[in-house]
Amino acid sequence: MKILVINCGSSSLKYQLFDMDKEHVLAKGLVERIGIDGSRIKHTKTGMDAITTETPIPDHKAGIKLVIDSLLDKSHGVLASLDELSAVGHRVVHAGEKFATSVKLDDKVMAALKDCIPLAPLHNPANIMGIDAVIDVLPRIPQVGVFDTAFHQTMPKVAFTYAIPYGYYEKYGVRRYGFHGTSHYYVSRRVADMLGSPIEKLKIITCHLGNGSSITAVDGGRSVDTSMGFTPLAGVTMGTRCGDIDPALVPFISKTENLSIGEVDSLLNKKSGLLGISGVSSDMRDIEEAAGRGDERSRLALQVLVYGIKKYIGAYAAAMGGLDAVAFTAGVGENSATVRSMACEGLEFLGMELDGEKNKVRSEEAVISTDSSKVKILVVPTNEELVIARDTKRLLD
Numbered sequence: 001m002k003i004l005v006i007n008c009g010s011s012s013l014k015y016q017l018f019d020m021d022k023e024h025v026l027a028k029g030l031v032e033r034i035g036i037d038g039s040r041i042k043h044t045k046t047g048m049d050a051i052t053t054e055t056p057i058p059d060h061k062a063g064i065k066l067v068i069d070s071l072l073d074k075s076h077g078v079l080a081s082l083d084e085l086s087a088v089g090h091r092v093v094h095a096g097e098k099f100a101t102s103v104k105l106d107d108k109v110m111a112a113l114k115d116c117i118p119l120a121p122l123h124n125p126a127n128i129m130g131i132d133a134v135i136d137v138l139p140r141i142p143q144v145g146v147f148d149t150a151f152h153q154t155m156p157k158v159a160f161t162y163a164i165p166y167g168y169y170e171k172y173g174v175r176r177y178g179f180h181g182t183s184h185y186y187v188s189r190r191v192a193d194m195l196g197s198p199i200e201k202l203k204i205i206t207c208h209l210g211n212g213s214s215i216t217a218v219d220g221g222r223s224v225d226t227s228m229g230f231t232p233l234a235g236v237t238m239g240t241r242c243g244d245i246d247p248a249l250v251p252f253i254s255k256t257e258n259l260s261i262g263e264v265d266s267l268l269n270k271k272s273g274l275l276g277i278s279g280v281s282s283d284m285r286d287i288e289e290a291a292g293r294g295d296e297r298s299r300l301a302l303q304v305l306v307y308g309i310k311k312y313i314g315a316y317a318a319a320m321g322g323l324d325a326v327a328f329t330a331g332v333g334e335n336s337a338t339v340r341s342m343a344c345e346g347l348e349f350l351g352m353e354l355d356g357e358k359n360k361v362r363s364e365e366a367v368i369s370t371d372s373s374k375v376k377i378l379v380v381p382t383n384e385e386l387v388i389a390r391d392t393k394r395l396l397d
C-alpha cells in the first residue's frame with residue numbers, strides 16, 4: 001500500500017510517499033514559493049540525488065500537479081501509475097474540539113475545519129487549500145486529516161481552562177489547545193518502546209524544540225498538559241515567537257509604540273524569541289556560535305530558553321506527580337547537545353542525571369542519561385509524517 005503524506009503551508013508544500021508494507025519512504029520533496037517569483041520543486045527519490053526544478057507555480061493545485069508528475073516521472077519517479085496510490089494523508093494544524101483523532105475527509109469534516117479557521121487563521125486556510133487542491137487533482141483517492149491538536153484533546157479541563165470570563169470558552173472556544181500533537185504522540189510511544197515499558201505505566205515529558213517549540217506532559221500515554229496554548233505563541237521561548245509573557249505587555253507596547261494590536265501580534269510572532277533577545281538570529285546554530293564567541297545577548301537568549309524548559313519540566317513532574325522519562329526532539333532537541341545539557345543541569349534532584357558522553361549524539365535515537373539515572377533522558381528524532389501515514393492506513397483498513 002502506498003500513501004502520500006502532504007503538509008501544506010501558505011506558500012510551500014512538503015510531501016513524502018510511503019510504502020506502508022515496510023514503512024519505507026520512497027520519495028520526498030518540497031514545493032516552495034507557491035504564487036511567488038522563483039517558485040521551485042525539490043524532489044528526492046530515496047537513494048538518489050535531489051532534483052530541483054524552477055518553474056512558475058501559481059497556486060497549490062499547480063504545486064500538487066507537479067508533485068504527481070514527479071512521482072510518476074520515468075527516471076526519478078516511484079509510481080508506475082496513480083492506481084498504485086491508495087490514499088493521501090494531510091497534516092492539519094487545528095481541529096479545535098471537533099476531532100480527538102484522525103478522520104477521513106468528507107464534506108462534513110471539511111466544513112468543520114473551515115469552522116476552525118478563526119482559531120488558526122494563519123495555518124488552517126493553507127491546510128484547507130492544500131486538501132482542496134489534492135481533491136481537485138485526485139478526486140477518487142481517499143483523503144485523511146491528521147490534526148496537530150488532536151493528541152491534546154485528552155487534557156483535563158483544569159489544564160486547558162484560562163482564568164478569563166468563562167463565557168469566552170463557551171462562545172468562542174477560548175482555551176488551551178496545544179500543538180505538535182503528532183510529534184508528542186510519536187515521541188512518547190518511541191520512548192516506551194526504547195525503554196521496554198508499557199506506555200500506560202510511564203510519566204513522560206516530551207520536549208519538541210525546533211523553530212516552534214512545545215513541551216508536553218504525557219501520563220499513561222495521554223497528553224495531560226502542554227506548553228502551547230490557544231495559539232502556538234505560548235510556552236517556551238522559540239525562534240521568533242515570544243512564548244509565555246505577561247499579557248499586559250500587549251496593550252503596553254501598543255500604547256507606547258503606537259502600534260495596532262495586529263502589529264503587536266506580528267512583533268510577538270515574528271520578531272521575538274531568540275531573535276528578539278539576541279538581535280542576532282532565530283537559528284539556534286547562530287545563537288550557539290555567537291554565544292560561544294562571547295556575545296552577551298545570544299548567551300542570554302540561550303539561558304532564557306533553557307530556563308523555560310527547566311521550569312516546564314519541574315511543573316509537569318509536579319502536575320503528573322512523578323516522572324519516568326524526558327525526551328528531546330525536533331531540530332534543536334535532536335541536534336543541540338548544549339541545549340540538552342543546559343536544560344538538564346540542576347535537575348538531578350528530580351532524578352535526572354545526564355551522561356555527558358552519551359549526550360554527544362545527534363539526530364539518532366539514544367538514551368543519554370547515566371545507567372543509574374532514575375529518570376531516563378532520551379533523544380528521539382520525531383517522525384510526524386510516519387504517524388500521518390500510519391493513521392491514514394489505519395482509517396483505510
Ligand code: AMP
Nearest residue numbers: 210211212283284285330331332335336
Ligand atoms: P525544526 O523547526 O524542527 O526544523 O528546527 C529548526 C531549529 O533546529 C533551528 O533553530 C536550527 O538552528 C536548529 N538546529 C538544526 N540543527 C542544529 C544543530 N546542529 N545544532 C543546534 N541547532 C540546530
